[in-house]
Amino acid sequence: MSGQTIHTTYRGAVRAAIRDALDRDERVFLMGEDVGRYGGCYAVSKGLYDDYGPERIRDTPLSECGFTGAGIGAAMGGMRPIVEIMTVNFSLLALDQIVNNAATLRHMSGGQLSVPVVIRMATGAGKQLAAQHSHSLEAWYAHVPGLKVAAPATLEDARGMLWSALEDPDPVVLFEHVMLYNREGDLAADAGPVPITGAAVRREGTDVSLITYGGCLFKTLDAAEALAADGISAEVIDLRSLRPLDDATVVASVAKTHRAVVIDEGWRTGSLAAEVSARIMEQAFWELDAPVGRVCSTEVPIPYPKHLEDAAVPQAPDIIAAAKTALAR
Amino acid sequence: MTDTQPTSGIPRAHKLHLSREHALHLLKEMLRIRAFEERCAELYTEEKIRGFLHLYSGEEAIAVGVMKALDATDAVVATYREHGHALARGLPMDRLMAEMYGKQDGVSRGRGGSMHLFDAKRRFYGGSAIVAGGIPLAVGLALADQMQDRAQVTACFFGEGAAAEGAFHESLNLAALWRLPVLFVCENNRYAMGTALERSESETDIARKAACYQIPSVALDGMDVIAIEAAAREAVTEIRAGGGPRFLECRTYRFRAHSMFDAQLYRDKAEVEAWKQKGPILRFRHWLEETGMLDAETAGRLDAEIEREIAAAVDFAESGDWEPVENLTCDVCTKA
Numbered sequence A: 001m002s003g004q005t006i007h008t009t010y011r012g013a014v015r016a017a018i019r020d021a022l023d024r025d026e027r028v029f030l031m032g033e034d035v036g037r038y039g040g041c042y043a044v045s046k047g048l049y050d051d052y053g054p055e056r057i058r059d060t061p062l063s064e065c066g067f068t069g070a071g072i073g074a075a076m077g078g079m080r081p082i083v084e085i086m087t088v089n090f091s092l093l094a095l096d097q098i099v100n101n102a103a104t105l106r107h108m109s110g111g112q113l114s115v116p117v118v119i120r121m122a123t124g125a126g127k128q129l130a131a132q133h134s135h136s137l138e139a140w141y142a143h144v145p146g147l148k149v150a151a152p153a154t155l156e157d158a159r160g161m162l163w164s165a166l167e168d169p170d171p172v173v174l175f176e177h178v179m180l181y182n183r184e185g186d187l188a189a190d191a192g193p194v195p196i197t198g199a200a201v202r203r204e205g206t207d208v209s210l211i212t213y214g215g216c217l218f219k220t221l222d223a224a225e226a227l228a229a230d231g232i233s234a235e236v237i238d239l240r241s242l243r244p245l246d247d248a249t250v251v252a253s254v255a256k257t258h259r260a261v262v263i264d265e266g267w268r269t270g271s272l273a274a275e276v277s278a279r280i281m282e283q284a285f286w287e288l289d290a291p292v293g294r295v296c297s298t299e300v301p302i303p304y305p306k307h308l309e310d311a312a313v314p315q316a317p318d319i320i321a322a323a324k325t326a327l328a329r
Numbered sequence B: 001m002t003d004t005q006p007t008s009g010i011p012r013a014h015k016l017h018l019s020r021e022h023a024l025h026l027l028k029e030m031l032r033i034r035a036f037e038e039r040c041a042e043l044y045t046e047e048k049i050r051g052f053l054h055l056y057s058g059e060e061a062i063a064v065g066v067m068k069a070l071d072a073t074d075a076v077v078a079t080y081r082e083h084g085h086a087l088a089r090g091l092p093m094d095r096l097m098a099e100m101y102g103k104q105d106g107v108s109r110g111r112g113g114s115m116h117l118f119d120a121k122r123r124f125y126g127g128s129a130i131v132a133g134g135i136p137l138a139v140g141l142a143l144a145d146q147m148q149d150r151a152q153v154t155a156c157f158f159g160e161g162a163a164a165e166g167a168f169h170e171s172l173n174l175a176a177l178w179r180l181p182v183l184f185v186c187e188n189n190r191y192a193m194g195t196a197l198e199r200s201e202s203e204t205d206i207a208r209k210a211a212c213y214q215i216p217s218v219a220l221d222g223m224d225v226i227a228i229e230a231a232a233r234e235a236v237t238e239i240r241a242g243g244g245p246r247f248l249e250c251r252t253y254r255f256r257a258h259s260m261f262d263a264q265l266y267r268d269k270a271e272v273e274a275w276k277q278k279g280p281i282l283r284f285r286h287w288l289e290e291t292g293m294l295d296a297e298t299a300g301r302l303d304a305e306i307e308r309e310i311a312a313a314v315d316f317a318e319s320g321d322w323e324p325v326e327n328l329t330c331d332v333c334t335k336a
């Protein structure tokens, strides 16, 4: 480490990661709707078109199924595509290609084929975009064997996970929560790749484990801060990788705190929170002093008005309340 | 595609016989939409309206012209750029404005906002924000009409960007194969967000694409409300008579940004200005003045009426209530 830092945003960190990948490997190209001339719907790829040109920063028509499938095919053909889908709701038009092709081809071909594609997309609520632009469907992708799924939440991960994902021989889906793009902070000037597997302990604590990922990480850290003021020491775990899940880090934390709450912007039924809590039950049942708590989105298509949108997704007070329930406080 | 002229116009014989009353009505409908949109833009900067806001300024002739050809029992499916369609369909402006605010008196109880306007009573089926997502719905509504022997038509609006999606092609094929009563209306405003048509389509003539599915298709000057109404009436008559789907490609231009987040670096100001000179309201207004159908007094009266209607709509929205948080999970499914 040089010790030098740069002030940047999450958006800027993703952009730096794409730039870095384009520079490192000429097989890498970015493709998606309005990623080129327009600079990306969330401005992630702004400026890249001018520097790398239309071949490598490739605008596509509104054809999610077609261009995602083409990314999968190009990956099989020796390229290293980064496919950008504007938001997870639109990725449903490409779900067939991702689930039926990308995820199956290695196994179904008897191990002959490899699909080293990276699919990035925005996810989540918070911008009052209502029920066709705001959902968190990470769990659907994490359900599928053959895929790897990660959710960078910090600047370091936004900067570092893309290259690891591209080096991975399997298809990787990266989720970028819309409320993270504008987050600012300092990043080491020489920040480099970070693994796409493994959870991270973001705050150490002894009383309760708060387990989360993506857009909920900073709400959870805020909750932990507020809990500290009440004399409760919360440990915050950022799952980072949603498939595979890092059971060891979660179980080690629960073995220390004996209480856990999982915070997840997905809907409760069939959520990642459900999966994590089942694994804690399977692997650390005798460590628990209380049932595993869950803070998830209310089971409703995300509504437009701010007060209802806020009420529908996890907020710091909900997390604080769930932690206190786990502690019977 | 650089030509501005449609590839095939409508035959003169089908021009409407236009009464002054009807002409002024068309003008007023377009003016209402323009004024509503411009007010929405202001309200967005005041942060009264949030989320994504896609304005219809410049494209008014299409919704107004097509709606005139429909009966109250016909159905309408639109996109996220649908304020104009909702107004032209007769949804009350005050409840539309309340929806923009997210108030519970809105047409969708405030839950949808700008992109999700609905009115089942008026057979206005939204309000879909997935590009091309409404097109299969229109096919299904028409299928239900056909299977129940109702002589109803479903009008389906979408942008030219939708023509790149699979749902567009699958839907056109189904509608043609089953001879369904659908009026497809493509609002070709030349840009899908920042992507110009010629950068996204190998065949830029959208009407020709539709024709490949054996759907009688015409390309129209989307800035000419009379031409659109005439073509829509003719198409609706044929559809209602059992002739199967029809396709109108209306060539137009959006005067404003794609949404309120768009810096519009992909087109130059001169291009926008040139199109504004060809705008549907400006042109129709001039024509009405030339033919003596519109005088200054009438114009002033129309403007004043619209201003009052907008002011009342804003008041209604301002004074409306928010939906109580306890209602958050209402209507997700019917109660068991």
Ligand SMILES: Cc1ncc(C[n+]2csc(CCOP(=O)(O)OP(=O)(O)O)c2C)c(N)n1
Residues within 6 Å of the ligand: A033, A062, A064, A086, A090, A093, B081, B129, B130, B131, B132, B158, B159, B160, B161, B162, B163, B187, B189, B191, B192, B193, B258
């Ligand atoms: C399936 C899907 N992909 C992407 C988007 C994002 N998006 C919203 S509108 C739009 C452009 C659509 O252009 P067009 O169909 O021509 O209609 P216009 O907005 O010009 O009226 C895009 C890319 C979306 N809403 N749905």
